[in-house]
Amino acid sequence: MTRIDATFARLKADGKKAFVSYVMAGDPDFERSFEIVRGLPAAGVDIIELGLPFTDPMADGPTIQLAGQRALDAGMTLKRTLEMARRFREEDDSTPIVLMGYYNPIYSMGVDRFLVAAKESGIDGLIIVDLPPEEDAELCLPAQAAGLNFIRLATPTTDDKRLPRVAQNTSGFIYYVSITGITGSAEADAGDVAPEVVRIQKASGLPVIVGFGVNTSQKSRAIAEVADGVVVGSAIVSQIAAGKSAAEVLAFVKTLADGAHAA
Numbered sequence: 001m002t003r004i005d006a007t008f009a010r011l012k013a014d015g016k017k018a019f020v021s022y023v024m025a026g027d028p029d030f031e032r033s034f035e036i037v038r039g040l041p042a043a044g045v046d047i048i049e050l051g052l053p054f055t056d057p058m059a060d061g062p063t064i065q066l067a068g069q070r071a072l073d074a075g076m077t078l079k080r081t082l083e084m085a086r087r088f089r090e091e092d093d094s095t096p097i098v099l100m101g102y103y104n105p106i107y108s109m110g111v112d113r114f115l116v117a118a119k120e121s122g123i124d125g126l127i128i129v130d131l132p133p134e135e136d137a138e139l140c141l142p143a144q145a146a147g148l149n150f151i152r153l154a155t156p157t158t159d160d161k162r163l164p165r166v167a168q169n170t171s172g173f174i175y176y177v178s179i180t181g182i183t184g185s186a187e188a189d190a191g192d193v194a195p196e197v198v199r200i201q202k203a204s205g206l207p208v209i210v211g212f213g214v215n216t217s218q219k220s221r222a223i224a225e226v227a228d229g230v231v232v233g234s235a236i237v238s239q240i241a242a243g244k245s246a247a248e249v250l251a252f253v254k255t256l257a258d259g260a261h262a263a
Contacts, residue, residue, distance in 0.1 A: 003096040003124045004149050004172040005147045007046055008207050008228070018221070018229025019044055019260035020172075020209055021253055022100065024051035024067035025084050026076025026261045027240055033071070034084055035246040039092070042259025043250040048088075048129070049231060052081055052101030056156075059129045063234040078105040078114075082121040089122035098172075100127040100152060103139065111139055115146040125149035125172045141168050153177055154200050156192075167204035174200055176210045176230065176247065194226035201228075220259035230260045 001009075011018055022041055026033050040048050047180070053071040057064060077208040085097050099118065106114045106128070118126075126143055133140075150171030156179070158166055167174065178193050197208045210223045211231035223230045235256070239249045 002149050007096055017224040017260050017263045018046045019257040020047040020049055020229060020231035021045045021236055022051060022231060022233030023047040024071050025081040026053060026071030026074055027067040028070050029074040038088055039250045041092055043253040047096045049098045049100045052099055052105060054102045054105060063237050067237045078109055082117050085121040085123055090228050096124040098125040098127055099123050102130050103128050111142055115142060119146055125151050127151045129187060136169050151175055163203045173207040173209050174204050176208050178198060178210050178212050190222040190226050197227045217255040217259035220256045221263050224260040224263035232256050
């Protein structure tokens, strides 16, 4: 059982929904980013999605793109992202970390070398947005064999014919993208999300976490009420971009987490 599986089991036993936060590793620089990351569990975060900076983030909106560019400008790399996870694990051995990003940096490092380093750094799962199920042999299957969850995205355009293929070889949870488009481009609607969550749960047997378009405590609660949890990214990254202190960012995160946990 991975930390992700254990976290969902604990939340289910407590009758609670999951709150997942996304932050870009190294934004605005390594030390300030790490200060935020290390404070996320105390702010109520159940699972951390750690963004891997990349030069061509095609699925991300301007907010995440700019965060990635700030991180790259500050010298962030895949190796340093894993170093951040390793430092986090020195203090916290229970909160799951999911590395989210694109395949190119992993391919450049080499899959075998990356998987060894990821496990040693305390990474629990991967969301690699540009590797479709047809490429499972590339990273998904080796990652699962190494003990990492490989988490897939489903979207409003994932129909009943495609959904079983998406669910195949997926583990940990499924990330439901609540809107069509890029990150930060629209708001999620619980009424639209609810039937899709049920459909995906039935097809996969996995928890379904809903992201994109969640930016307030009220919205976090509304989405968590119809799903197994909620993930917030752009709204948190916007706080970092605005120059807020770590304490201010974490206080904002806590309002979102409290909303999800109140569902």
